[in-house]
Amino acid sequence: MIELINVSKAYGSDELSVPVLKDVCLSIPKGDFIAIMGPSGSGKSTLLNIIGCLDSLDAGVYQLGRQRVDLLDEDELTQLRLRHMGFVFQMFNLIPRFNALRNVELPMIYAGMQPQQRIQKAVAALSRVGLQDRLNHIPAKLSGGQQQRVAIARALVNDPDIIIADEPTGSLDTKTGHEIMKLFQTLNRHGKTIVMVTHEDNIAAYAQRVAHMRDGVITDIVRH
Amino acid sequence: MLLAHVRDIYFQAVWALRDNLMRTLLSILGIFIGIIAVMAVGTVTQTVHNFVFTELASYGLQTIWIYRQHEAPNPYSTVRTGSGITNLDLEQIQKGCCPAVARVSPEVYYQDWSQLFRFGNRYNNVILEGVDGVFFDISRDEFTIGRNFRDEDIDNRRNVAIIGSEVHKTLIGEHQNPVGKSIRFGEQKFIVVGVLKRKNRDFLASIGAAEDYDVNNKIYIPYTVHQQMLASKDIHQLLIESRSVAETQNAVDQVVELLQRRNNNHFQYKWDTMESWNTKANNILSNISLLGLVAAFVSLLVGGVGIMNIMTTSVVERTREIGIRKAIGATQNDIRLQFILEAVVISTLGGSFGLGVGYILSIVAQHMLQIPLQPPWMIIIAAFLVSIGVGLASGYYPAKRAARLKPVEALRHD
Ligand SMILES: Nc1ncnc2c1ncn2[C@@H]1O[C@H](COP(=O)(O)OP(=O)(O)OP(=O)(O)O)[C@@H](O)[C@H]1O
Ligand SMILES: [Mg+2]
Numbered sequence: 001m002i003e004l005i006n007v008s009k010a011y012g013s014d015e016l017s018v019p020v021l022k023d024v025c026l027s028i029p030k031g032d033f034i035a036i037m038g039p040s041g042s043g044k045s046t047l048l049n050i051i052g053c054l055d056s057l058d059a060g061v062y063q064l065g066r067q068r069v070d071l072l073d074e075d076e077l078t079q080l081r082l083r084h085m086g087f088v089f090q091m092f093n094l095i096p097r098f099n100a101l102r103n104v105e106l107p108m109i110y111a112g113m114q115p116q117q118r119i120q121k122a123v124a125a126l127s128r129v130g131l132q133d134r135l136n137h138i139p140a141k142l143s144g145g146q147q148q149r150v151a152i153a154r155a156l157v158n159d160p161d162i163i164i165a166d167e168p169t170g171s172l173d174t175k176t177g178h179e180i181m182k183l184f185q186t187l188n189r190h191g192k193t194i195v196m197v198t199h200e201d202n203i204a205a206y207a208q209r210v211a212h213m214r215d216g217v218i219t220d221i222v223r224h
Numbered sequence: 225m226l227l228a229h230v231r232d233i234y235f236q237a238v239w240a241l242r243d244n245l246m247r248t249l250l251s252i253l254g255i256f257i258g259i260i261a262v263m264a265v266g267t268v269t270q271t272v273h274n275f276v277f278t279e280l281a282s283y284g285l286q287t288i289w290i291y292r293q294h295e296a297p298n299p300y301s302t303v304r305t306g307s308g309i310t311n312l313d314l315e316q317i318q319k320g321c322c323p324a325v326a327r328v329s330p331e332v333y334y335q336d337w338s339q340l341f342r343f344g345n346r347y348n349n350v351i352l353e354g355v356d357g358v359f360f361d362i363s364r365d366e367f368t369i370g371r372n373f374r375d376e377d378i379d380n381r382r383n384v385a386i387i388g389s390e391v392h393k394t395l396i397g398e399h400q401n402p403v404g405k406s407i408r409f410g411e412q413k414f415i416v417v418g419v420l421k422r423k424n425r426d427f428l429a430s431i432g433a434a435e436d437y438d439v440n441n442k443i444y445i446p447y448t449v450h451q452q453m454l455a456s457k458d459i460h461q462l463l464i465e466s467r468s469v470a471e472t473q474n475a476v477d478q479v480v481e482l483l484q485r486r487n488n489n490h491f492q493y494k495w496d497t498m499e500s501w502n503t504k505a506n507n508i509l510s511n512i513s514l515l516g517l518v519a520a521f522v523s524l525l526v527g528g529v530g531i532m533n534i535m536t537t538s539v540v541e542r543t544r545e546i547g548i549r550k551a552i553g554a555t556q557n558d559i560r561l562q563f564i565l566e567a568v569v570i571s572t573l574g575g576s577f578g579l580g581v582g583y584i585l586s587i588v589a590q591h592m593l594q595i596p597l598q599p600p601w602m603i604i605i606a607a608f609l610v611s612i613g614v615g616l617a618s619g620y621y622p623a624k625r626a627a628r629l630k631p632v633e634a635l636r637h638d
Contacts, residue, residue, distance in 0.1 A: 079553075081551060097243040106549070109229075109233075110555070112226065154552065
């Protein structure tokens, strides 16, 4: 259901512009779990941000379901993120002043959900990632793995179709990284499409497919 | 946008303010000081205003003084002596020759203001003036003890006196009833018949509308008696009350015309009117209040600039947070609304605290100064609304900047 056709993206002004993505074509069916690998600076995050509707593309077509994402304006992209995307970042990106519950509640506020329902769902989501007894902890009082679980709970709470994860285990130790990946696999089994960037082969091994990138081009896609 | 949603965003704003308590309090302080300044300036000017106009009104706003203008000595013309006003002139005015005049009273006095009076073995310098009973009506004097002059006091040249409160205090003694007591002036003996209530003349004296002496340190005797002592039929000044404030100029014109005609145009006359002092006072006070209020409102605006400054810093510092919020679904409107609400909450809190503390301060000051203070509520409410407006305006620009941040770029920020 994600269809990228000849997507290009460059950074910088006209003369000094550096191409980061060059005519990338990628098709990700519903329920896929795809890992994107490649050397640093090869354009993985840029591609992921475009897929996650966080960034615009310079040229090409991005079809998400029946929608032409490349033609949407900012507020429409926001609505797409709100309804369809859940984000998990390397640095967790939790709001430091908010406890776990408030962090997980936030996307539902922007979705316009009722307060009671928000709290219920937030508690449920945190229980799902095993943090039912850490509801009132602020991020600084949680371990890296726990913070990433809060981030995953937050990503899941609006019931998105797609999980966008940029090096979700990059800040975690190996053991915790594998736990997070098991969580991802479970989510994938429950039907979530997962697009993940990683540097580590043993993390990429959890995915169904691995795309390799080099200098803004997808060189090959391997199916496990 | 739904009301419930606005409420949710409002709580986000309030939490953000609470989590940056120090910064929030500092920006509240700016508006707080602005409102206090507006309240203080407004209250002081309003109170002074009331004070001054109470004083002016206590002298009667229809009051006019007319007296001869003594021109500079001219060697080519014969200098005429005399006050230019006689008892016959007074009679004509009393008869109603000047329709704009409601009441008139003569004033007779010595060239020197200060005269030595004696009571028992106590001496005191006072100001002596010869008047009639109407004088006290026109000048809105009240008697604390005793009575006004009667016609027979004037007509029969009785040696009676009405004394000011200061004379009561310093010459006779505050604890004695002066009525019926006799006081001496040279060879003359006067029986006190009345004591006047104390009057303020601070403002009038300060703008030069009255000589700088204590009005309460005066002794009044029938003008007929005074004229006898001076061996003249001169009246030095007419105290006049016009029929209305609007008729003041007519009354002046009519009396001056009458005096000039009856004295064969030998004299020039001058006049003062309470109305002109009133206008002058009004001008002075409105200029002062305007200046003060402008200064106070400027401090309110400075408070607003403070909010803008702090909000702008806050947007920069919270760039990453804004990126997170946008990534997980906050629209531009959501972000803009949150930052505007933060600014408005700050200014409203500052304004409310300012109003509350200002109100308490005004009550405390009232108790300490023993003056009824008059906070000008219209101006204060206006200042409160301005402070909220200032919050809106100063929050708008930082909020717009926050709303426009690109999610990827904001997320990359650290
Ligand atoms: N905002 C930007 N302005 C200019 N250049 C940028 C910007 N964002 C990314 N780039 C450049 O685009 C290229 C690709 O960046 P990207 O973040 O996609 O790489 P990546 O594959 O995710 O690398 P890493 O593995 O280090 O995260 C890099 O050369 C980077 O310098
Ligand atoms: Mg990257």
